[in-house]
Amino acid sequence: MPRTTDFSAIVCSIARAADVVGPSWVPLILRDVYCGITRFEDLRADLGVARAVLSARLTQLADDGLLEQVAYQESPLRHEYRLTPMGLDLIPVLMALMAWGDRWLDGGDGAPMALRHQACGQAMTPTVACDRCGEPLAADGVDPEPGPGGRTGPGTALIGSVVMGSVVMGRHRDQRS
Numbered sequence: 001m002p003r004t005t006d007f008s009a010i011v012c013s014i015a016r017a018a019d020v021v022g023p024s025w026v027p028l029i030l031r032d033v034y035c036g037i038t039r040f041e042d043l044r045a046d047l048g049v050a051r052a053v054l055s056a057r058l059t060q061l062a063d064d065g066l067l068e069q070v071a072y073q074e075s076p077l078r079h080e081y082r083l084t085p086m087g088l089d090l091i092p093v094l095m096a097l098m099a100w101g102d103r104w105l106d107g108g109d110g111a112p113m114a115l116r117h118q119a120c121g122q123a124m125t126p127t128v129a130c131d132r133c134g135e136p137l138a139a140d141g142v143d144p145e146p147g148p149g150g151r152t153g154p155g156t157a158l159i160g161s162v163v164m165g166s167v168v169m170g171r172h173r174d175q176r177s
Helices: 013-021 026-035 040-047 051-063 085-104 159-163
Strands: 067-073 078-083
Touching: 013 026, 026 040, 026 051, 026 078, 026 085, 040 051, 040 078, 051 067, 051 078, 078 085
Parallel strands: none
Antiparallel strands: 067 078
């Protein structure tokens, strides 16, 4: 299934990541594979997604390097899907997205899934933290700065000047909203 918008050429890590994980069903497929639902029919039954859509998404996730196909049956040939190191590295991002959804979108019913940290055995809420000091991150406590690969172009026509600290459209960096 072709992607409707190609973000891969935009010089922005968010755009490039959205190009891979943004299509419908992708985060849920990755969630299921992480939780142990690895076979096509089981994924289809859990998600209720059309065969063609699931097939296209699984193929794309394998092509993008997040999943690998591993044969579990020879006749007829059947595969299961496993997270690659690249896919496993994305799981904490999905956990953080889940925590955001639990906080803001649970409809008062509470979290649909809980997480337990294996190292300490405690139930936990994922947080995004500074890799240097370990402090949890908040939007108002981080200043974007230009990176070595940054440049202007499609999808980044103004963000470079915003990150550089310029005033764009009457807004200053400290007035984010």
